[in-house]
Amino acid sequence: MKYAQRLGRITTAASFDMLARGKALEAQGRSIIHLGIGEPDFDTPAFVREAAKAALDQGFTHYGPAPGLPEFRRTIAETWRARRGIPCEAKHVVVCPGAKPVLFFAMLSLLEAGDEIIIPSPAFPNYGSMAQFAEGRVVTTPLLPGRGFDLDVDALRTRINPRTRAIVLNSPHNPTGAVLPEATLHAVRELVLQHDLSVIADDIYADMVYEGGYTSFASLPDMFERTVTVDGFSKTYAMTGWRLGFGLMTEPLAKHMATLMNNSNSCTATFVQKAGDAALKGPQAEVIAMVEEFRARRKLVVDGLNAIPGVSCFNPPGAFYAFPRVDAPGLTSAQLADRLLDEAGVVTLPGTGFGDGGEGYLRLSYANTQENLREGLRRIAAFLAGLPAAQRA
Ligand SMILES: Cc1ncc(COP(=O)(O)O)c(C=O)c1O
DSSP: OOGGGGGGGOOOHHHHHHHHHHHHHHHTTTOOEEEEOSSSSOOOOHHHHHHHHHHHHHHHOOOOOOOOHHHHHHHHHHHHHHHOOOOOGGGGGEEEEHHHHHHHHHHHOOOTOOEEEHHHHHHHHHHHHHHHHHTOEEEEEEEEGGTEEEHHHHHHHHHHHHHHHEEESSSTTTTOOOOHHHHHHHHHHHHHHTTTTTEEEOOOOTTOSSSSSSOOGGSTTTGGGEEEEEEEEETTTOOOOGOOOOEEOHHHHHHHHHHHHHTTTTTTHHHHHHHHHHHHHHHHHHHHHHHHHHOOOOOOOHHHHHSSSSEEOOOSSTTTTTEEEEEOOOHHHHHHHHHHIIOOOOEEGGGGGOOGGGGBEEEOOEEEEHHHHHHHHHHHHHHHHHHHHGGGG
């Protein structure tokens, strides 16, 4: 069989490879602490699961409209107007099986071959992969570790040229946990207006903010018309396996995205949409409790990392990731993550799994029990202490 060349332009995220390697070692009887994969270790709230079961019994087992069930689109629009101040209505909502398809369709819809898209580095790796698959040209721009991984707006400005079509914003940020300050969002807004750009704003971690405020880019004046907001249920409602996300966008783009849905998935599973509708309308107590637990774990992990010689970790205001800088001279972050897995039994992700801007860093997901987090930290400290002096700070 002969394969299309475009397959060479798409890649799989390192997190799934590391998870598989960790699971394989576990299957051999090794004790492995998983700090790799980015999914809540909580169960989907019981009332959401019940809503899915009831929907199955009520016959929500058929095709539905490509952009989503009308009532669910309405619920999402009302909730996002209230929660994030985004001026959206049901016609602006497209429901997809996860946030990833929204990102993928946004890239396919915005980029002509050779168009440039600016992606801050480090970044969620799928952005670049999807943009390349869509024949876009990826231009990276740095985040500033010394300023809480804020976007370097001056550097961003220099990346813009007549081929620039879009900018990706992700706040709270994977892998750093940074939340973009409001002043930065306003500076990006100025550039967007000046150069007639579009923004893909990935807000998937927006309900996990532990300090400071949160502003959605699409809530800024005149930005809704220029932004595809990407969000979903995977993180906030611990629903990664259900595959439920959505995009908020202009009405014409929503129609195009519905056509892409029609051609690829037909629709998002209707009983899953009913569960999502219940999640938004029901009590939010479990979400709040989960976020409070993440807040406690964040402190445990960040304090624990900063207590290890040669490790320094920024206190991330959002998401559930820590992104420590680890001084292990002679080892790349990929080699360090490999050895932590093989020799210490801890799954972490190399910073370079998120682009060149991640060299020298590891990403740790604290979506694990406090007991496991303590054990993971103990193993990392012991491993680093055992490195030859030349490989320690
Ligand atoms: C920044 C970011 N965007 C999107 C996604 C994908 O979300 P979903 O599982 O809903 O497709 C993830 C998942 O890890 C993520 O970290």
